[in-house]
Amino acid sequence: MSEGLFEEQIGRLREMKVITRQTADGRGSVSFRNFIVEFPINSKITAGKILAVKSLQNDYLLLEVADLLPVHYGMINLDGSIPKEIRDEVMRKVEEDWGRNDEEAWLDVYAYPIGYLLKIDGGVEFYKGYSPPIPGSTVRILSRELYEKFVCDKNGVEIGNIIGEDVKLKINMEKAINYHIGIFAFTGSGKSNLTASLVRRILKENKDTKVVIFDISLEYSILLLDQLISNNSRLISTERLPINKTDAGRRFIRTHVIPEEIIDLKDEIRKSAEELFESNKMRQLYVPPEGSTYLTYGEIIDMVRAQINDKYTAFAQKPLFGLFLKKIDETMRQNKLTKEDIADTTLSPVIDEIETLARESGLKENASIFAFLNALRAYLTSEIQEGEEYDIEKMAIEILDNEENSPRLFILELPNIEEARLIVGQLINQIMLRRKKSYSINPILFVLDEAQEFIPFDTKQKDNSEFSSNAVEKLLRHGRKYHLHGLISTQRLAYLNTNVLQQLHTYFISTLPRPYDRQLIAETFGINDTLMDRTLDLEVGQWLLVSFKAALPHDVPVFFTAPNNLEELRKGIQNSRPSSSI
């Protein structure tokens, strides 16, 4: 019955332990089950392998290998209490023995249950649950086919090779995007490479999805240059536009770092930048001077409150201002508006109502409340002067445009971080507001590299981080309803507003040197600490993918190697210029 489902090699379950530790924030404790399985010394086992062991319930309990240690019988109990001469002699013999006498040596494989059972009854069925395994039982390794069936999404998008298995990793990209994505790794581990290769797959496979990248390190226009060319796209900056295509090409080369691996493509890159300019894809973003941006509901509420608290406001008017606040609150609730949303004529009926009440209550024509209400009405109904400039509003309209040929890839180059925060906040607020009003199901993915700059643990008003943090938090909490999603990447989780972590269902993790960061992820997803520690062994471009009801059919952590984006870029540029001599 179980033929072909498992590898030939078998192990035996020797020990079961429960390990408890304090949570990363020190406020509670978490426990992890750890099993030790003995396998023959020459077994092909790596971290990430999936094992199956008979459980009390008779189905197989699935375990994931977190670590392995070779053990020699001769060295058991060989500790410091044994005289040194004897210790040396034993170890010398053991050294000689390795590789010659496999009977005396074995692998202690540390594995932990991942919350699934396997039923083999005619067919195979994986189901969620836990039933204790029987100590001493045979432990089997899932065959390649069964592993693939358990881990991969059959019809999914290929995003790399699973480490230790001859299997391509396929994920459900649509669901991964839907539940937001996080990329967490120490600097230089390959975050931008992974982000770029995910984005190029989204552009290829998820045709109705648009991608907006906020790029403070000016790297994505190179990493995705072929995509900017082959898709309708925008390369947006706050700098003035180049005067002609030659200037565009030169300036692009001067202001961007070309990775060493593709330096031979410098000339092609310059030509591609010229092409971007010629096809009108380069845009200068007009950012209005600070303070001249639109009023939000929060700001209007503050103004009304100031009227109530102002000692010069006549007493007779104060209850009406109080009522005004109440009515604003009601309107906001009915229309699902937040304080960060930009105020518009939705408020007009409330202003009219308060004005009528003020008249009926016999206030004089020159009472300050009338002036206040009139000014507010004039502001909300005034037509904003349509300028020629490409501003946040125009960009938001383009991003929300559902026309088939409308731009799909937007790269915003924003090296000035304070300005970047302002733009991120304003754009997200604009898009959320507009989406709420015009229902559309086309997904938009916002990519925030160096996310700790936009949603820091400590926010401040004066550097705009409070503003951007509120907007991004709102996007991650409520965006899904409006098909607005986030991909955030950072090198330190500790610097991030941890409220948002709960909102992300798909994590890509590479080396995180700080134990706090690893522990936080282990707790959030119930992953064993030992498995998380294996991320320290990962090389550049290798990742641990952890997903909760999103990217994968089952919630199982997977180690994989991401494709080299620069190779894909090279091919893309070559394909876009078949006639050139690259």
Ligand SMILES: Nc1ncnc2c1ncn2[C@@H]1O[C@H](COP(=O)(O)OP(=O)(O)OP(=O)(O)O)[C@@H](O)[C@H]1O
């Ligand atoms: N999967 C991969 N295959 C081959 N090379 C890779 C892979 N991932 C990353 N690299 C290479 O490793 C280097 C660092 O990658 P990358 O710039 O993406 O790291 P990063 O984590 O974004 O770094 P930083 O935090 O400094 O921005 C680059 O030269 C990149 O080309």
